[in-house]
Amino acid sequence: MAERNRVEVAEYKWPEPERRRLIGTRVSRVDGPEKVTGRAKYTYDVNRPGMLAGKILRCPHAHARIVRLDTSAAEKMPGVRAVLPLKKVGDEILWAGDEVVAVAAVDEPTAEDAIRAIVVEYEKLPHYVLDTDPKAAGERARPTAEQIEGDPDAAFREAEVVVEGVYGMPLITHCCLEAHGSVVEWEGENQVLVHISTQAVSGIAGQMAGPLGVPASNIRVKQDHIGGGFGSKFSPDSWGIAAARLSKMAGGRPVKIMLERDAELMVAGARPSYYGRVRVGAKRDGTVIAWESETWGTGGIPPTSALPLPYVLRIPNQRKRHIAIVTNSGPARAWRAPLHPQACLLTMAALDDLAAELRMDPLDLLLKNIGLAGERADVYREELQIAAELMEWKKKWHPRGDPSPGPIKRGLGVSIHTWPGRGHACRCDLTIYPDGSVEVKLGSQDLGTGTRTAIAIVVADTLGLPLDAVRVRIGDNQYPPAGGSGGSTTIGGVSSAARRAALDALDQMFARVAPLLNAAPEQLEAWEGRIRVKGDPSRSIAWEQACARLNGMPLTVRGENPGPGELTTAGAAGVQMADVSVDIETGIVRINKMVAVQDCGLIINMKTAESQCYGGMIMGISYALFEEKILDPVTGRMLNPNMEFYKLAGLADVGELVVHMMTGEKYDRRGVIGLGEPPVISPGAAISNAVANAIGVRVPFLPLTPDRVLDALAKKGGSHARV
Amino acid sequence: MGKEVPDVKTGSLSRRDFLKVSGITLTVPLIAGPRVLRVAGAEVKVFGPGKVPMTFTINGKTYRAELEPRVTLLDALRNEFDLTGAKRVCDRGTCGACTVLLDGKPVYACSVLAIEAQGKAITTVEGLLQEGRLHPIQQAFIENDALQCGFCTPGFVVACKALLDRTPNPTPEDLVRGLGGNLCRCGTYVGIRAAIAQAARMQRGG
Ligand code: FES
Numbered sequence: 001m002a003e004r005n006r007v008e009v010a011e012y013k014w015p016e017p018e019r020r021r022l023i024g025t026r027v028s029r030v031d032g033p034e035k036v037t038g039r040a041k042y043t044y045d046v047n048r049p050g051m052l053a054g055k056i057l058r059c060p061h062a063h064a065r066i067v068r069l070d071t072s073a074a075e076k077m078p079g080v081r082a083v084l085p086l087k088k089v090g091d092e093i094l095w096a097g098d099e100v101v102a103v104a105a106v107d108e109p110t111a112e113d114a115i116r117a118i119v120v121e122y123e124k125l126p127h128y129v130l131d132t133d134p135k136a137a138g139e140r141a142r143p144t145a146e147q148i149e150g151d152p153d154a155a156f157r158e159a160e161v162v163v164e165g166v167y168g169m170p171l172i173t174h175c176c177l178e179a180h181g182s183v184v185e186w187e188g189e190n191q192v193l194v195h196i197s198t199q200a201v202s203g204i205a206g207q208m209a210g211p212l213g214v215p216a217s218n219i220r221v222k223q224d225h226i227g228g229g230f231g232s233k234f235s236p237d238s239w240g241i242a243a244a245r246l247s248k249m250a251g252g253r254p255v256k257i258m259l260e261r262d263a264e265l266m267v268a269g270a271r272p273s274y275y276g277r278v279r280v281g282a283k284r285d286g287t288v289i290a291w292e293s294e295t296w297g298t299g300g301i302p303p304t305s306a307l308p309l310p311y312v313l314r315i316p317n318q319r320k321r322h323i324a325i326v327t328n329s330g331p332a333r334a335w336r337a338p339l340h341p342q343a344c345l346l347t348m349a350a351l352d353d354l355a356a357e358l359r360m361d362p363l364d365l366l367l368k369n370i371g372l373a374g375e376r377a378d379v380y381r382e383e384l385q386i387a388a389e390l391m392e393w394k395k396k397w398h399p400r401g402d403p404s405p406g407p408i409k410r411g412l413g414v415s416i417h418t419w420p421g422r423g424h425a426c427r428c429d430l431t432i433y434p435d436g437s438v439e440v441k442l443g444s445q446d447l448g449t450g451t452r453t454a455i456a457i458v459v460a461d462t463l464g465l466p467l468d469a470v471r472v473r474i475g476d477n478q479y480p481p482a483g484g485s486g487g488s489t490t491i492g493g494v495s496s497a498a499r500r501a502a503l504d505a506l507d508q509m510f511a512r513v514a515p516l517l518n519a520a521p522e523q524l525e526a527w528e529g530r531i532r533v534k535g536d537p538s539r540s541i542a543w544e545q546a547c548a549r550l551n552g553m554p555l556t557v558r559g560e561n562p563g564p565g566e567l568t569t570a571g572a573a574g575v576q577m578a579d580v581s582v583d584i585e586t587g588i589v590r591i592n593k594m595v596a597v598q599d600c601g602l603i604i605n606m607k608t609a610e611s612q613c614y615g616g617m618i619m620g621i622s623y624a625l626f627e628e629k630i631l632d633p634v635t636g637r638m639l640n641p642n643m644e645f646y647k648l649a650g651l652a653d654v655g656e657l658v659v660h661m662m663t664g665e666k667y668d669r670r671g672v673i674g675l676g677e678p679p680v681i682s683p684g685a686a687i688s689n690a691v692a693n694a695i696g697v698r699v700p701f702l703p704l705t706p707d708r709v710l711d712a713l714a715k716k717g718g719s720h721a722r723v
Numbered sequence: 724m725g726k727e728v729p730d731v732k733t734g735s736l737s738r739r740d741f742l743k744v745s746g747i748t749l750t751v752p753l754i755a756g757p758r759v760l761r762v763a764g765a766e767v768k769v770f771g772p773g774k775v776p777m778t779f780t781i782n783g784k785t786y787r788a789e790l791e792p793r794v795t796l797l798d799a800l801r802n803e804f805d806l807t808g809a810k811r812v813c814d815r816g817t818c819g820a821c822t823v824l825l826d827g828k829p830v831y832a833c834s835v836l837a838i839e840a841q842g843k844a845i846t847t848v849e850g851l852l853q854e855g856r857l858h859p860i861q862q863a864f865i866e867n868d869a870l871q872c873g874f875c876t877p878g879f880v881v882a883c884k885a886l887l888d889r890t891p892n893p894t895p896e897d898l899v900r901g902l903g904g905n906l907c908r909c910g911t912y913v914g915i916r917a918a919i920a921q922a923a924r925m926q927r928g929g
């Protein structure tokens with residue numbers, strides 16, 4: 001059905017600024033009305049006829065073996081429709097909260113009662129959940145190979161100043177507000193319908209096919225809206241497979257399993273912890289010449305990989321070691337900008353401590369060394385200057401340690417970050433109907449970033465139509481496959497595929513109407529709801545009349561990414577600055593103001609782009625000040641699997657936030673670059689640096705809770721010691 | 724189901740188990756009106772543990788269902804009446820995603836039993852449309868992009884309405900007090916502050 005014959009080889013590029021009606025402007029999201037009225041249906045909201053409630057019994061021990069498992073009482077309970085052991089006697093369990101048995105019952109209370117009726121006996125085995133000391137971890141510490149660049153030993157001998165510090169951030173969780181989960185129904189002969197909260201609509205069927213023994217082609221996957229993913233929702237998960245099996249056991253009745261909040265925090269997402277001892281060597285003028293780091297941390301059972309250190313700046317002489325600590329702490333998942341916030345903190349805090357040692361303004365130290373950022377150095381330079389103005393940095397900055405009297409100390413911090421963000425592989429079908437309506441279909445998803453709206457903007461602008469002329473359909477794996485939404489790759493992928501499809505469709509429309517306008521197809525353009533002759537707008541035809549020439553047959557064109565023309569590239573650069581106040585009597589840190597200056601190439605929707613930056617800063621404030629997945633060394637269990645004690649930043653915690661997006665020819669020229677991750681990278685480092693600037697000592701580890709702040713003050717030097 | 728002996732081997736007692744242990748369930752049929760017990764000299768109505776008929780007034784309409792007394796208002800709205808605007812996130816009064824109005828006052832629907840919400844006017848986010856048109860707060864949320872994934876949004880919209888009803892010109896402190904019980908993971912607070920300012924202006928006719 002997709003027509004691929006191009007009449008004329010159009011140039012695949014983004015329109016010039018004067019040809020953009022919508023691209024780059026502030027467009028309200030197209031699904032806003034559904035979301036603010038409660039009409040938007042998330043997976044959690046799917047209520048199917050005859051639906052059963054699924055619940056999971058979880059192991060309370062961090063390391064154990066199952067010695068007895070008796071589900072008979074649960075099976076006999078009225079209202080229970082299926083009981084599915086997910087483990088058997090003899091199986092070893094490696095983290096608290098792992099799944100043991102799934103049940104499906106007529107309603108949630110009955111399913112909960114059934115879970116309580118299951119008897120499991122465990123043989124407890126030794127567990128280990130400490131991640132802060134590789135020496136204490138014994139054989140659970142797994143060193144990776146040392147990496148060396150240049151001659152670090154010679155460089156450290158040559159250095160006139162050397163600083164050393166310890167920095168890090170603990171395990172945190174994703175805490176998506178919509179829990180992980182799905183509603184699965186086994187329809188007739190091996191047809192499976194899956195509603196699932198996922199970042200990868202097109203990828204789920206392939207992952208379910210093997211475990212279910214059903215061809216992927218028989219598995220239909222749907223999702224209208226998703227209540228957050230942040231990197232944690234790419235798989236059907238064991239509970240998604242369990243929901244399908246329970247449905248089959250229950251004669252095909254739909255089964256809904258959405259994780260309880262405690263399970264969501266325990267098992268459905270964790271960002272690995274990373275800590276590091278860092279040495280930096282420099283000349284007296286601030287030129288950084290040597291880097292040495294030893295890092296450690298945990299992501300649960302699979303060993304963590306080394307961080308991209310030193311971050312952004314390629315310091316010429318480096319030695320790096322990493323020790324992965326294997327713990328019984330549940331599986332890590334990609335968390336918005338994997339490895340970057342950690343690498344950013346370790347690097348930017350060390351450079352900030354170097355600046356303090358040199359009695360230099362850290363902004364000047366960054367500018368002095370910005371050449372080490374390579375290709376993107378001039379972007380950072382420009383961004384640092386803009387951020388400094390928006391923050392009034394030169395007016396407000398003081399050397400480390402606020403000298404003003406009283407318990408409230410104020411300070412500034414700065415950090416820079418990068419992210420690749422090239423568009424993913426993606427296909428879409430664009431259909432123009434004879435009545436002039438336009439529809440785009442693709443198996444993508446909108447994580448709240450505004451994907452639907454961005455696609456509509458690109459297609460409408462390309463076809464010269466208003467935004468509401470374009471209907472975007474996503475969230476169904478029967479549509480052309482689109483990549484998962486991870487790594488900030490969605491906007492580049494979907495916008496490029498949509499642009500190519502719309503350009504090709506337009507070529508075909510031009511070919512049909514050119515004879516009517518007595519012109520050659522390449523002389524035509526689409527503008528404000530008409531197709532017209534370039535330079536002679538009096539020769540034109542309304543879009544609906546042009547579409548009537550389709551002779552009753554809709555025109556469908558396939559767009560792809562990658563494809564001809566460079567519509568998306570990689571390498572976003574950003575700068576953030578924080579202004580904080582710290583009460584040195586209580587240890588409480590407050591954000592007064594944060595500034596984000598961000599580049600992401602060509603911006604499709606300024607409104608939602610800014611929202612990504614605000615959201616990234618707020619999520620960053622949250623992990624900088626509050627978030628930690630606290631594991632009890634005695635039981636190995638998470639102590640705060642709830643939202644009272646796993647605290648997220650609230651409205652009162654975020655201060656004044658300022659966003660400046662880089663725009664203009666230089667940025668447009670690079671095409672579309674992803675923006676989801678970059679703004680969440682720097683807040684930890686910028687806030688940590690601001691706190692050090694305020695109170696005069698480094699608080700080594702995030703989150704910057706009162707106890708850590710007071711502890712650093714009591715020790716006077718924190719972890720930052722002169723070598 | 725009410726006659727089973729409680730299974731105490733497996734650990735903590737459920738609400739239902741507790742009622743069984745207290746020995747008042749033996750004569751209660753599956754669906755029943757209240758029994759009256761004398762406790763400390765006073766008459767106390769006892770419902771459940773089986774399903775009991777309940778009647779609600781939600782967004783001006785009457786809804787009926789037979790529910791166990793342990794069912795929360797949130798679960799009744801979402802599971803019985805398919806009013807899924809209010810969301811279940813923490814299910815214990817921490818996040819505000821389930822916020823609805825009871826007689827005009829914002830409450831966490833996850834922390835109110837359905838049986839206790841009878842006889843009160845329940846307003847959910849679905850009930851904020853005015854003759855099919857968006858409420859000014861809803862419009863302001865869209866225009867100021869006060870939403871991303873949108874999962875916290877219905878709770879915020881309802882909490883904002885309650886706040887503006889009480890405090891038409893909210894100060895920043897009022898915002899913190901009125902919206903401090905709602906959390907957003909995507910980080911939409913900047914848009915929410917702008918949205919509420921705009922809605923307040925619009926309601927003043929500005
Ligand atoms: S779900 Fe009710 S407050 Fe969180």
Ligand code: FES
Binds near residue numbers: 448872874910911
């Ligand atoms: S918009 Fe996603 S949780 Fe608030």
